[in-house]
Amino acid sequence: MVVRLLLEITDLAVEVNGKEILKDIDLYIDKGETHVLLGPNGSGKSTLFMAMLGFPKYRVIRGEIIFKEEDITNMTTTERVELGLGVSFQNPPAIRGVKLKDLLNIESSKKGSKPASEELDPETIALAEKLNFSDQFLERDVNLGFSGGEVKRSEILQLLAQEPDFIMFDEPDSGVDIENVELLAEEINVLLDKDKKPGLREKSGLLITHLGYILNFVGANTAHVLMDGRIACSGDPNEILEDIRKEGFKGCVECCGIH
Amino acid sequence: MLRNTLERAEKAKKKKAALGEDVDIEKFEGEEAGEHEEIESLKELPDKYQKSLLKVGVDPSEAGRAGSFLQVDQSKVCSNCQSEAIELMGLPQALEKYDWVKDYMWNAVPVDTDKYTAKTALGEPGGYFIRSLPGTKEVFPIQACMFISDEKVAQTAHNIIIAEENSELHIITGCSTGSDVQSAMHVGVSEFYLKKGAKITFTMVHNWAEQVEVRPRTGVILDDDTTYISNYILTSPVNTIQTYPTAYCQGENSKVVFQSILGGQKDSVLDAGSRAILTGKNSSAEMITRAVSKDESQIYTRGHLAGKSPDVRGHLECMGLVLSDDSLIYSVPELEGSSTDLELSHEAAVGKIAEEEVLYLMSRGLTEDEAASMIVKGFLSMDIAGLPPELAAETKRMIDLSIQGM
Numbered sequence: 001m002v003v004r005l006l007l008e009i010t011d012l013a014v015e016v017n018g019k020e021i022l023k024d025i026d027l028y029i030d031k032g033e034t035h036v037l038l039g040p041n042g043s044g045k046s047t048l049f050m051a052m053l054g055f056p057k058y059r060v061i062r063g064e065i066i067f068k069e070e071d072i073t074n075m076t077t078t079e080r081v082e083l084g085l086g087v088s089f090q091n092p093p094a095i096r097g098v099k100l101k102d103l104l105n106i107e108s109s110k111k112g113s114k115p116a117s118e119e120l121d122p123e124t125i126a127l128a129e130k131l132n133f134s135d136q137f138l139e140r141d142v143n144l145g146f147s148g149g150e151v152k153r154s155e156i157l158q159l160l161a162q163e164p165d166f167i168m169f170d171e172p173d174s175g176v177d178i179e180n181v182e183l184l185a186e187e188i189n190v191l192l193d194k195d196k197k198p199g200l201r202e203k204s205g206l207l208i209t210h211l212g213y214i215l216n217f218v219g220a221n222t223a224h225v226l227m228d229g230r231i232a233c234s235g236d237p238n239e240i241l242e243d244i245r246k247e248g249f250k251g252c253v254e255c256c257g258i259h
Numbered sequence: 260m261l262r263n264t265l266e267r268a269e270k271a272k273k274k275k276a277a278l279g280e281d282v283d284i285e286k287f288e289g290e291e292a293g294e295h296e297e298i299e300s301l302k303e304l305p306d307k308y309q310k311s312l313l314k315v316g317v318d319p320s321e322a323g324r325a326g327s328f329l330q331v332d333q334s335k336v337c338s339n340c341q342s343e344a345i346e347l348m349g350l351p352q353a354l355e356k357y358d359w360v361k362d363y364m365w366n367a368v369p370v371d372t373d374k375y376t377a378k379t380a381l382g383e384p385g386g387y388f389i390r391s392l393p394g395t396k397e398v399f400p401i402q403a404c405m406f407i408s409d410e411k412v413a414q415t416a417h418n419i420i421i422a423e424e425n426s427e428l429h430i431i432t433g434c435s436t437g438s439d440v441q442s443a444m445h446v447g448v449s450e451f452y453l454k455k456g457a458k459i460t461f462t463m464v465h466n467w468a469e470q471v472e473v474r475p476r477t478g479v480i481l482d483d484d485t486t487y488i489s490n491y492i493l494t495s496p497v498n499t500i501q502t503y504p505t506a507y508c509q510g511e512n513s514k515v516v517f518q519s520i521l522g523g524q525k526d527s528v529l530d531a532g533s534r535a536i537l538t539g540k541n542s543s544a545e546m547i548t549r550a551v552s553k554d555e556s557q558i559y560t561r562g563h564l565a566g567k568s569p570d571v572r573g574h575l576e577c578m579g580l581v582l583s584d585d586s587l588i589y590s591v592p593e594l595e596g597s598s599t600d601l602e603l604s605h606e607a608a609v610g611k612i613a614e615e616e617v618l619y620l621m622s623r624g625l626t627e628d629e630a631a632s633m634i635v636k637g638f639l640s641m642d643i644a645g646l647p648p649e650l651a652a653e654t655k656r657m658i659d660l661s662i663q664g665m
Contacts, residue, residue, distance in 0.1 A: 053618075053622055055618055076621070076627075077618065077621040077622055078621050078624060078625065078626045078627070081621070081622060081623065081624040082624060087622050089619070089622070092619055093613065093615045093616050093619050095616050095619070095620075095633075095634060095637055096637055096638060097634075097636065097637025097638055097639070097640045097641070098620075098633055098634065098636075098637035102633070103620075103623060106623070106624070106625065106629075106633075107623055107624065110624045141637070158623060162623070162624065
């Protein structure tokens with residue numbers, strides 16, 4: 001039996017500014033799987049996202065994160081990304097003077113150990129076209145004055161240039177109109193190998209969402225509900241979503257009977 | 260020169276400048292005006308000089324340039340102009356050729372401003388004369404270079420730039436030192452005169468050696484419906500620079516824009532300001548500075564907007580990043596309103612690189628250092644407005660080249 005386990009989060013506790021936000025998180029994701037993390041605002045979803053990235057403010061006080069059989073708990077953000085972690089931010093910062101094109105160039109060069117050049121390679125240009133970005137748009141300062149949909153498409157485009165093995169999407173559909181959600185979902189499916197048969201998928205993902213609308217377009221294997229910093233419930237995404245719609249997050253968790 | 264002017268200069272010989280460290284002029288030696296041989300074109304320069312010129316945006320191939328001027332130490336080494344719209348020559352030649360040029364001397368910059376202007380007036384002649392003829396619009400820039408080739412040289416230049424009525428003139432200047440020069444002094448007096456409807460853009464890149472003292476003295480006089488745009492770029496180490504160009508917006512609807520990119524390295528002291536005296540009805544001024552301090556550098560960025568008649572507008576913006584504990588950015592914005600119905604404003608922020616931005620780039624695989632460097636370069640690479648497309652692209656290249664070392 002081949003090892004398919006890609007990410008193991010065991011007994012993870014994270015504090016922010018001295019306050020324990022995440023408690024006893026256990027989360028296992030196999031190669032080729034997509035999980036979804038649901039939960040109300042303030043339940044700790046973003047904290048898990050930032051802690052996975054190793055941002056300094058998010059201090060791991062217990063537990064460990066194993067990714068591709070390596071303990072990444074104390075690695076820098078850069079090292080984690082080099083190992084194959086990718087992220088799409090909900091509200092990324094605008095950086096004056098740094099063009100989207102420059103970023104894409106660096107991202108695609110890091111992937112293939114190609115030297116970074118002034119001009120984009122044809123592959124990346126084709127990806128940009130697929131996401132409805134013009135040449136002129138790529139010349140803009142990253143995220144500066146982008147619309148909600150443009151921010152999300154730019155995040156996905158950068159991930160396509162990076163080709164990570166495991167991707168966390170933080171609210172990939174918030175602030176995006178319906179037309180663009182479908183376009184985004186299509187590319188998220190490409191990023192997660194959804195065009196391949198389940199057994200042949202190599203890429204994995206974690207979709208973080210509080211509405212679950214994106215699940216109409218991107219299939220997930222398992223859903224987890226985060227409540228008060230704990231994973232309160234895990235199971236079939238459709239059933240859990242149905243429960244949440246009917247009973248709210250609280251009701252859903254009670255159904256799970258874990259608490 | 261008029262005897263009165265010389266007398267005033269004589270009296271100001273020991274007058275310290277209002278700002279900046281006082282430089283002991285006696286420590287440096289003046290060169291003779293005829294010391295270096297003249298050449299027809301910059302292409303004839305030795306390779307090592309050509310490289311220094313390229314670094315400050317002066318292209319020795321002279322491609323895409325309306326003309327070229329080079330002063331080495333105190334000698335006019337090259338002056339050629341292909342454009343029929345522009346006259347370019349050394350200032351001494353212009354004074355010989357035209358009786359009226361003397362009337363432009365020391366009007367925009369008073370001769371007794373300080374000992375540096377006095378020295379320029381009393382010492383060996385130098386500098387250039389550029390004049391765009393009435394109604395002409397040359398899209399290619401004139402390139403001018405002030406170059407110091409020898410140790411301990413005191414270089415002075417007096418430049419007179421005139422844009423005649425309804426003409427448009429673009430100038431790129433680069434100032435540099437030979438690779439074996441460590442210590443020297445440069446004083447450049449530049450006087451700009453814009454006649455009705457004229458426009459001048461003046462883009463200057465400085466790349467001096469680490470022990471050079473630089474004291475530019477600039478004055479700009481603007482008539483009705485004129486536009487003057489100055490871009491100043493300095494990112495390499497230098498000993499001290501003190502400059503405070505002043506624009507006199509006397510004409511109706513005259514407009515001045517000062518944009519500066521300052522990068523402090525090593526123990527450089529940069530004291531760079533800009534001043535606009537808005538007396539013309541509906542005249543306006545805009546000043547934008549981006550400053551980054553590293554190592555033990557000190558950057559003083561000053562701005563002074565003086566609104567003296569109704570309906571004038573001015574805005575001053577200074578953004579600074581302090582990258583080391585031993586460096587300093589000191590921003591001094593001054594607004595002076597002495598009339599009704601005017602609008603003057605300023606906006607300044609001095610701080611550190613936003614951590615959020617660094618983390619974002621690290622999440623894309625950049626190391627912390629790569630991320631910080633990318634943010635700093637982005638911060639400094641401001642878009643320069645008001646240039647024709649070819650020149651805008653060229654200026655962008657000049658800026659990119661200058662900020663590579665930051």
